Amino acid sequence: MPTTVDHACIIRGTVVSCRHDVAPQAGMDSLDSFTDGALHIADGVIRSLGPAAKVLAEAGTDHPPIHDFRGRLVVPGFIDIHTHCPQADIIASYGEALLTWLNRYAFPAEQRFAAPEVAEETAQFFMDELLRNGTTSALIMGTVHAHSADAILRAAHARGMRVAAGKLMMDRNCPEALQDTAASGVADSRELLRRWHGVGRLAYAISPRFAPTSSEAQLSGAGHLARECPEAYLQTHLAENSAEVAWVSELFPWAEDYLAVYEHFGLVRPGAVFAHCIHMTPAARQRLAEHGAATAFAATANLFLGSGLMDYPTQAALGLRTGLGTDIGAGTSFSLLRTAAAAYQIAALHGTPLSAAHLLYLATRGGARALDIDHRVGHFAPGMEADVVVLDPEGSRLSARRTAATDLEETLFALFTLGDERHVAATYVAGRPARGDISTGT
Ligand code: GUN
Ligand code: ZN
Numbered sequence: 001m002p003t004t005v006d007h008a009c010i011i012r013g014t015v016v017s018c019r020h021d022v023a024p025q026a027g028m029d030s031l032d033s034f035t036d037g038a039l040h041i042a043d044g045v046i047r048s049l050g051p052a053a054k055v056l057a058e059a060g061t062d063h064p065p066i067h068d069f070r071g072r073l074v075v076p077g078f079i080d081i082h083t084h085c086p087q088a089d090i091i092a093s094y095g096e097a098l099l100t101w102l103n104r105y106a107f108p109a110e111q112r113f114a115a116p117e118v119a120e121e122t123a124q125f126f127m128d129e130l131l132r133n134g135t136t137s138a139l140i141m142g143t144v145h146a147h148s149a150d151a152i153l154r155a156a157h158a159r160g161m162r163v164a165a166g167k168l169m170m171d172r173n174c175p176e177a178l179q180d181t182a183a184s185g186v187a188d189s190r191e192l193l194r195r196w197h198g199v200g201r202l203a204y205a206i207s208p209r210f211a212p213t214s215s216e217a218q219l220s221g222a223g224h225l226a227r228e229c230p231e232a233y234l235q236t237h238l239a240e241n242s243a244e245v246a247w248v249s250e251l252f253p254w255a256e257d258y259l260a261v262y263e264h265f266g267l268v269r270p271g272a273v274f275a276h277c278i279h280m281t282p283a284a285r286q287r288l289a290e291h292g293a294a295t296a297f298a299a300t301a302n303l304f305l306g307s308g309l310m311d312y313p314t315q316a317a318l319g320l321r322t323g324l325g326t327d328i329g330a331g332t333s334f335s336l337l338r339t340a341a342a343a344y345q346i347a348a349l350h351g352t353p354l355s356a357a358h359l360l361y362l363a364t365r366g367g368a369r370a371l372d373i374d375h376r377v378g379h380f381a382p383g384m385e386a387d388v389v390v391l392d393p394e395g396s397r398l399s400a401r402r403t404a405a406t407d408l409e410e411t412l413f414a415l416f417t418l419g420d421e422r423h424v425a426a427t428y429v430a431g432r433p434a435r436g437d438i439s440t441g442t
Pocket of ligand 2 (some may be wrong): 084
């Protein structure tokens with residue numbers, strides 16, 4: 001049976017995943033973990049998991065190849081719920097603050113996407129970079145150009161990744177070369193949605209960039225499309241920077257606050273993901289939670305642009321769904337390990353240092369819950385899609401020293417504090433190795 005070798009394997013290592021939702025300071029008892037554990041994967045999904053001895057005994061003598069990662073952590077593939085593919089090349093640009101950074105770096109980079117070959121090449125690079133960092137699912141912004149969404153979704157599809165993306169809608173307050181119109185923004189989005197949503201593991205995200213770059217007519221059109229296609233995601237930015245918030249109140253004087261602009265046009269609903277959510281009143285946070293929307297905690301971007309500190313502990317107490325967003329290129333790393341480290345520090349400044357178990361949750365099951373895909377990915381259970389990342393505590397000299405002779409909690413916390421792409425030994429997408437060295441044993 002030559003094809004079963006390709007479609008089945010047993011991954012052996014320290015298997016760790018969130019048993020259920022994990023509170024910000026919950027302990028390791030909220031995780032399922034098997035120190036010498038194994039995942040039996042067949043046809044892209046998890047067939048069984050547990051102690052290696054049990055999984056191997058059940059697999060019998062005719063078992064598929066064993067990918068031996070003993071001593072390393074086998075966790076669910078990471079989920080990045082907010083990032084920008086076209087900004088891969090402007091990471092680490094001195095932009096001072098959001099609005100100047102957009103004008104100086106983000107908009108020029110996005111104009112380069114007018115050339116389809118630039119979009120294509122950047123999308124390939126971007127997806128490979130996600131995989132190198134252990135990220136197997138993502139919600140991604142393109143540019144205003146329809147072909148940007150094609151390029152991103154095609155690159156994700158070729159790699160089997162669970163990705164949602166959309167072309168930006170923006171018809172004012174940005175360079176003319178980056179403007180669509182109220183009508184063309186909706187028409188192009190509708191066509192892309194029809195072409196891509198539900199193809200394999202892909203989804204479409206209706207993507208008005210943020211309130212300042214859309215006219216009321218365009219926001220209204222986006223709202224109509226969102227009602228027409230309730231299965232589609234919706235992604236935008238909200239209350240990132242205080243100058244942006246002041247600008248929104250000038251542009252939409254009738255709105256009680258920034259969120260009210262999106263509410264007015266029917267853009268706040270389950271499946272909607274709002275990036276940043278820093279400068280929020282308690283009432284706005286409460287409304288977001290009541291609408292069943294989600295927020296992206298873009299921790300490194302918020303620090304890099306000096307935007308402010310999202311009050312994550314208060315959000316979590318409200319039950320507001322939140323995942324991590326690398327927010328490339330305002331964010332400073334593709335790694336959700338680095339992003340979680342920044343989230344830890346921001347939450348600590350709000351008096352709630354996050355536990356090791358919660359950091360794993362934010363990078364995996366929490367992101368899946370924010371995107372309503374937690375029945376498919378984000379934790380390990382029979383029947384779940386087999387997106388897996390193998391983390392190497394010895395990925396750097398320092399982490400090897402720090403994690404020698406410690407327990408799982410200490411090791412996990414150290415990985416989420418010191419880790420980056422060097423600590424990703426392998427990434428599997430739907431059961432297939434996407435990168436990394438695989439030592440096959442018996
Ligand atoms: N707000 C509107 N556009 C953007 C963007 O590209 N990046 C970030 N961080 N914030 C935004
Ligand atoms: Zn963003």
